[in-house]
Amino acid sequence: MITIMNIKKKKLKIFFLLFFISLAFSDAGEVTIKIKEALTIGNERRGIIFQWVGLTTDPENNIYITDLKDYSVKKYNSEGKFLKKAGRKGQGPGEFLTPGPIDFHDGFLYIGQIQHPGIQIFDTDLNYIKSIPINQPLISFQAVGNDQIAGSIFLGNKIQLYDFDGKEAMAIPYVQNEDFMLNAVEFRMFNNNLYVCFQWKDIICKFSLTGKKIWERNILKVKKIKTKKIKNFTLPQDICFKTITSDCERNFIFVLGGHLSKNVNRDVYVLTPKGKWVDTITLPEQTHTIHIDSENFLLSRSEYGTLVKKFKLIFQ
Amino acid sequence: MFLLKGNKFVLFILVFLLFMGAAQNLKAEWTCENAFDLCLVTQWTVNNPAEAIRCIMGYSFCKKYVEPLF
Numbered sequence: 001m002i003t004i005m006n007i008k009k010k011k012l013k014i015f016f017l018l019f020f021i022s023l024a025f026s027d028a029g030e031v032t033i034k035i036k037e038a039l040t041i042g043n044e045r046r047g048i049i050f051q052w053v054g055l056t057t058d059p060e061n062n063i064y065i066t067d068l069k070d071y072s073v074k075k076y077n078s079e080g081k082f083l084k085k086a087g088r089k090g091q092g093p094g095e096f097l098t099p100g101p102i103d104f105h106d107g108f109l110y111i112g113q114i115q116h117p118g119i120q121i122f123d124t125d126l127n128y129i130k131s132i133p134i135n136q137p138l139i140s141f142q143a144v145g146n147d148q149i150a151g152s153i154f155l156g157n158k159i160q161l162y163d164f165d166g167k168e169a170m171a172i173p174y175v176q177n178e179d180f181m182l183n184a185v186e187f188r189m190f191n192n193n194l195y196v197c198f199q200w201k202d203i204i205c206k207f208s209l210t211g212k213k214i215w216e217r218n219i220l221k222v223k224k225i226k227t228k229k230i231k232n233f234t235l236p237q238d239i240c241f242k243t244i245t246s247d248c249e250r251n252f253i254f255v256l257g258g259h260l261s262k263n264v265n266r267d268v269y270v271l272t273p274k275g276k277w278v279d280t281i282t283l284p285e286q287t288h289t290i291h292i293d294s295e296n297f298l299l300s301r302s303e304y305g306t307l308v309k310k311f312k313l314i315f316q
Numbered sequence: 317m318f319l320l321k322g323n324k325f326v327l328f329i330l331v332f333l334l335f336m337g338a339a340q341n342l343k344a345e346w347t348c349e350n351a352f353d354l355c356l357v358t359q360w361t362v363n364n365p366a367e368a369i370r371c372i373m374g375y376s377f378c379k380k381y382v383e384p385l386f
Contacts, residue, residue, distance in 0.1 A: 053381060114381075115373050137373060154369060184376055199376065230353050233372070239379050258380070288381045 031250075033270055033279045035311040038297060039080050042307045047074055047082025051305045054102035056109070057293040058124055064109055065308065066099035073099060073111055075126055078293075080310070086126035094120065094128035105143030112141055118166075119149060133166040139199075140186045140243075150189055157183045159194060172211045182225075182236060186243045190251070191273070197241035197255050200225055204241065204255055206275060215275040220260050243289045247296050247313060252278060254298075256290050268298075285309070348378035 041063060042049035050069030057063055061078035072087040073096075087096050100114040108129065109122040117137050121129040138151035147164045150172075157176070161169040174196050175183050184199040193214070194207040202222040206214040226237040239258030242265070246253055253271040261267035265286035270278040283290075287301035292313070302309040355371035 114377050115370060139373075139376070154373060181372060199380070228349060230349060231356055233352075233356075233368070235349065235352065235375060242380055 031278050032316045033281055034314040034316065035281055035283070035298060036314060037284075037309060038312050039310040040302065040307055041076050041080040041310065044082060047076060047085070049074070049306050049308070052301070052308065053100045053114070053288070053305075054111070055289065055291045055299055055308065056102045056104045057291065057299070058104050059294055061293045061295055061297070062124070063293075063299065063308065064102055064104065066096075066102050066111060068099060068114075071096040071099060073102065073109070073122065073126060075124075078295075080308075084126050086122065086128070093131065094122075096120075101138070101140050103141065103143050105145065108143070110141070110143045110149065112138055130164075132162065132164050134162050135166065139184055142187070142189055144189055150187070152185050152187055154184065159185075159187055159189075159196075172207060172209060174205065174207060174211070174213075181233075186241065188244050188246060188253075190246055193273070195244055195246070195253055197244040199239055199241060199258075200236040202240050202260070204244070204253070204269075204271065204275075206273070217271065217275050217277075219255070219269050219271075219277065220257065222260050225260075245290060245292055247292045248294050249296050249313075250315065254281075254290060254292060256287065283311075348375055348383055351375070351378055 049065065050067050052065040053068045054066040055063065063076045063078070065074050067074055071089040072085050074085045075083045077083055087094060087099065089095065089097065091097060096113060097116055098114040099111060101112040103110045107124065109124065110119050111122065112119045115137050117134050119132040119134060119141065121132065123129055132149060134149070134151065136153055138153060141149050141151040144150045148169060149162045150159050151162065153160055158171040158173040160171045163169055172194055174185065182200045185196045186199065187194060187196045192209055194209060196205045196207065202218045202220040204217045204219060208214060220240055222240065227234045228237055238260050240260055242256040242258045244253065244255045251273050253273065255269045255271070257267040257269060258265055263282045266283045268281040268283065268290060270281065272278055283300050285302050289301070291299045293299065296313045298311045298313055300309055352371055352375040355374055356368065
């Protein structure tokens with residue numbers, strides 16, 4: 001009888017030991033993430049949005065959007081009040097043809113154009129400062145400090161860094177094969193790491209800045225993407241992931257899913273920096289991008305791009 | 317009875333025409349693939365195949381930003 005009790009006690013000890021070990025190695029614990037709608041931006045007469053594409057925020061959480069339909073960049077405060085607009089159609093300084101990706105870094109805004117090379121720098125009052133003559137259009141980019149821009153390019157299979165004269169600096173290769181169409185990525189660099197999500201593949205990766213892969217995840221469990229042949233080109237049909245970003249509180253990775261998500265263009269997959277899946281948030285409306293500001297508000301598209309919705313992220 | 321049969325026939329023709337019209341509309345629907353095809357016709361020349369990259373970028377943009385608006 002005593003032996004049986006001893007065995008039971010031992011089992012119990014082992015169970016608790018394993019439990020605490022699993023807790024120690026878990027980098028997220030049991031976290032669920034909820035969103036609560038906080039604000040709608042763009043529904044006032046002033047500062048009307050025609051079709052926003054890019055969005056970023058500054059440390060005061062002022063919101064900057066690029067409006068494709070009126071060739072402009074618009075600024076709103078954190079409460080959604082319209083403050084200023086700059087830009088017009090053209091190819092000169094401070095002018096746009098297809099304003100698209102936008103990023104904020106160290107007091108300045110960096111604005112790129114869809115299918116057009118080059119990045120323009122503005123201050124936070126939307127005054128044009130200068131242009132960076134990058135010789136090819138970028139899928140996405142990030143201002144990374146030391147007067148450098150990191151960009152994902154179509155034919156390179158790498159994240160290329162450029163100086164402010166547009167000269168190529170170092171590059172971080174993220175894939176070896178030559179299938180350039182399927183290798184298009186969105187990325188985010190922070191905490192000395194590179195996080196990449198593939199547009200046409202079910203792959204999310206973390207790299208060191210030297211290009212060493214730290215982890216790779218397949219969230220959607222999709223084996224093969226549907227393709228369609230048009231003339232000599234084989235085009236992928238469904239987008240796996242649309243954009244990748246992070247929050248400021250826990251440094252979780254937020255990846256917006258595309259056509260292959262359960263809720264098309266609405267599911268946001270949340271991972272820890274170690275690549276562990278934490279939760280999936282479902283947005284109420286389809287969006288093409290997401291952004292998280294310094295107060296952990298998530299911003300996304302609403303009403304077909306004529307509004308911006310702001311949601312509070314609640315970690316439980 | 318004849319009139320009823322006649323009406324049914326007319327109704328059938330009308331439904332058929334409506335169906336064909338809808339099918340035609342669907343065929344003519346604007347998609348990212350159709351836009352890519354059109355882009356190749358207008359941009360890609362034998363002498364300058366590099367122009368096709370613009371069409372591919374346009375397709376990628378269309379799938380990401382524009383298609384959810386259809």
